[in-house]
Structure formats: structure tokens, C-alpha cells
Amino acid sequence: MNAMVTLATANVTVVGLGLIGGSLALALRPHVGRVTGVEIDAPTRRLAYAAGAVDVATPHFAAGLAETDVVLLATPSATIARQVGEVAHLRPDGCLVLDVGSSKEVICRAMDQLPAVFQAIGGHPMCGKEESGFAVATADLFQGQTFILCRTARTDEAAEATALALVAALGARPLFLDPRQHDELVSLVSHLPYFLSALLMEQAAQMAATTGEPVYAVSASGFRDTSRLAGSDPDMLRDIARTNGAAIIRRLRDHRERLDALIALLEHGDDAAVRAWLAARQQDYQAYRKEK
């Protein structure tokens, strides 16, 4: 299948009906021929039916792929990399494979290995919530958000056109990145913020538990915003740590160097140097908000 899939009539299979997969199904169903959901959790399948997210839902990967034109893999990244290989066996006639996993290098390298009869392109919508599961899925999750696309050895013009049509149907803005470049960038703007948030939460929770002080009563919106990501799904984060660990560790080491420099500045720096550092961070923030 090397022709461009016409999205309006395509059979689309979404594998994994969590926050992202469920939101994909909800958003895409009005724009495609049929949506099949593959989901091992029976209550989630019932929720997806009830919400009108899917025409059909099945716990069986093979059954869900049988007649599909487009497979959208929305499981954790390590699972996606494995499922890409399974698709090759289950659909020897080929189909279009897309994914929405957080780590792109491991997935795109698996896509490279697909037989030539397949088309494949990696994807990552830059949106999420600290809650997870179909219950918090919404059709407008991707609206106005960046949707990263990563070309693979199985990306031809037709696959790219279908992926762009899909991103447009979601209301998202496409951004093409190399998989390795993607993994470096998200380790900085997505994974590092999570780990800093989790470390802050750990520190506050331990003080609350060991001292009995009114830690949370004293906290306000600053703490709430900086700790929010600590509430993220641990299975998702474990998958991210497993599939993008090297980049994350580099970011954390970089953070430690900056932290040491900051401690030294606060301990030994003069007032003007401290103010200069603080003012530079405010300028960094303002430059970022000007751009985004």
C-alpha cells in the first residue's frame, strides 16, 4: 500500500485507549471512515463505546489490525517499539503505521525495520495532563498544540501527506524533527520538568511527614504549579526513563552543575551578582513567553 490513504474513508485503529489514545479516537472519529480501538482493559472499552470514541473495541491486537488502513500506536514507547515489529507479522500486506509515543528514537528505528510494503512515521503530540486514562480523554486535547512528526526509512510522500491530514484533523500544528533531536528536546522541556517537580514533591512530602509542620497549608499557587507534574502516571514515566534515560541523565547532570553554581553564588556572591542572575532568569522567561 503505497498510495496516500484518504483519511475520510480510512479504517483507523487506535491501540491503547488511555488519555492520548482515547483523545485521538474521540477527535478522529468524525473525520475518518471507522475507528477501531484495541484495549485490554474491559471497563475502558465500555467507557470508549459509551463516549462514542470507537465503532468497535477489541482486546485483541490481531483482530484490531485485520482490516485497518492506519494503525495509531498509543501505548508506552517500549511497548510501541515491540508492537511495530508485531504489526509486520500480523499484516504482511502492509498498512500505514503511526504512533504517539514520548520517545522517538527507539520507535523510529523499529519503524525503519518494517518491510518495504509498509509506510510508517513517528509522532508525538506535545500535550498531556497530570491525570491519565480514558476518563480524562477529550476530543480537543490536541487543539492548537504542537504535533511532532519524525520521518523514518518508511516515510514516503504519501505517508507524510496522510500524517499531515491527521494532524490537521486534530487541530494541531505539525513540526518535523529528527528522532534523536526530538528525544534531546523533550528530555529538556518535558522530562526534566517532571523530575524536578517530583524531587520538589519528595522534599515537601518528607518534611510534612517527618515534622508535622503545616507544609501544605503554607503552600500557594507557586508550589501547586511547580509540583503538578509529580502527579503524572508512574507507568508512563517509567517507560520514558527506560526509553530516553541517557538524555534524561545528561539533563539532570547539567541541572546539578547549575545548582552547584547557584549555591556558590548565594553563599559567596555579592548582591549585584545575585541580582544579575535573577534578572537574567526573568529575561529568559520573558523571551520564552514572547515566543510561546
Next chain:
Amino acid sequence: MNAMVTLATANVTVVGLGLIGGSLALALRPHVGRVTGVEIDAPTRRLAYAAGAVDVATPHFAAGLAETDVVLLATPSATIARQVGEVAHLRPDGCLVLDVGSSKEVICRAMDQLPAVFQAIGGHPMCGKEESGFAVATADLFQGQTFILCRTARTDEAAEATALALVAALGARPLFLDPRQHDELVSLVSHLPYFLSALLMEQAAQMAATTGEPVYAVSASGFRDTSRLAGSDPDMLRDIARTNGAAIIRRLRDHRERLDALIALLEHGDDAAVRAWLAARQQDYQAYRKEK
């Protein structure tokens, strides 16, 4: 003046009409006899007049204190500590002194030194914005928020009653803390989040500047929330670093120890140990949100 001040007829002077002082003036004016603003910046005085925040505004500290019953010091903490001493000279007949500075130990120790004719109590409303100045002040800033009160050697029952009436007029919830206890707690839930946010912003800005990569285009709501505090007023943060530096440095050192343990876990820990750490952070977050 050892009687309780009746707020409804009191002359209240707010010193410093920035975000917090301006919001105090706006919120209190309907509840008190008269509001005088002391503010050295002429455009800010004009804004405060135009917004109906003050009956009178003056650049002169002495003039603003001349006939006041209640002085509310809303300048940076180091300035407040100095101004407490100045009030003693300018108003030898005494008055009630309150403040809203971020660091309470340095201020409450200055209040302890006031002559016995004074009443004084430290305060700290736990709210703020990453923007500063009268332009972003609002009357409802304190609504539903925690307002910390710290007793001093000059706090008698009457002073406490007036402070509580003032907190009630703001719509805030009072919480009494020892000044040192306050400084420890805010170093954890307010100052540490700021510095982690600023370090994250520094790291992202440097990658954006040195590589030209689309760092901010890739970023989403997680980065936005965790970096927001980096936009805070550098003069306010410099003041906080100056007046609560020791506690902040202890928090940053604690953070570094946790960071080192996390890096070791990600490098050498098995999958189950990583997941256990991530799940514990989610539980910490859920326990915090259950309480607040």
C-alpha cells in the same frame, strides 16, 4: 496606644504600592476609615489614585505616618526591617505596625525592639503572581488564601484582634506561625520552587540560544507551569535571598542530595525500583492535593 484599633474607622497607611501593597489598599479601602499610600514612584501613585486604592498618596514616609493608626509595611523584607526602626523615631507616640514581607525572622526581631508604646505583628499573605507592580494588583488577591501571622514581643491581644479583623476583611484565612518556623516553611514551598524554576529556565534558554533548536516550540503546558516562577521580580527574589539565604541554601543542598540519589537510581536501579520511586511521588502529590 494599647487599645484595639477599630478597623472601620482607622487611618491605615500602606507603605509600598506594588502587587501586594496595591492589592492591600484596594481590598482594605472599603473596610477602613482612610487609606494613605506611601510610594516613591509618581506614576504608581497616579495609578493608585485612579484605581481608587487610596484616599491620599505621598512619596514621603514621615508624612504618610503622621496621623496613622495602622502601618502596613509592604516593601521588600530588608527594607521593612529598616523601616520598622524608622517608625519608632517618626511616631514616638506609637501605633500598630504590621507587615507583609516574605521573610519573617528578620522583621519580627526588628519589631521586638520597638518601644513598648507600639503594637506590632508580622504577616505574610501566601499569594502572588509572576508579574509585579500596582498594575497587576487586585482587591481579591487574598481571597481564600492563607495569611500567616507571626507574634512578636509587641503583640498583645488587641494587636492580634486587629490583625485578625484585617485578615478577615481581606477574605484570607489566618495561620499563626513562629517567625523561624515560617522562614523554614516558605524556603521549602515558595523559595525552593522559584529557584528550581529559574534553573530550569536557565537550562532551556541556554540550549535555545546555543543550538538554535526549536526548544520553546516543542514545550507544552508542563514546561509552562514549571518555569512560570522564573518570571518573578528579581528585586523581590534578591531581597528574599538576602533575608532567608541560610534556609534557602539548606533546601538547595537537600535537593542536590535527592538529585544525586535520583541520578544513581536512573543509572543503576532496576525497573521495579524506578517505578516504586515514581509511584511514591504520585502518591505524595495526591496526598498534598487531598489536603489542599
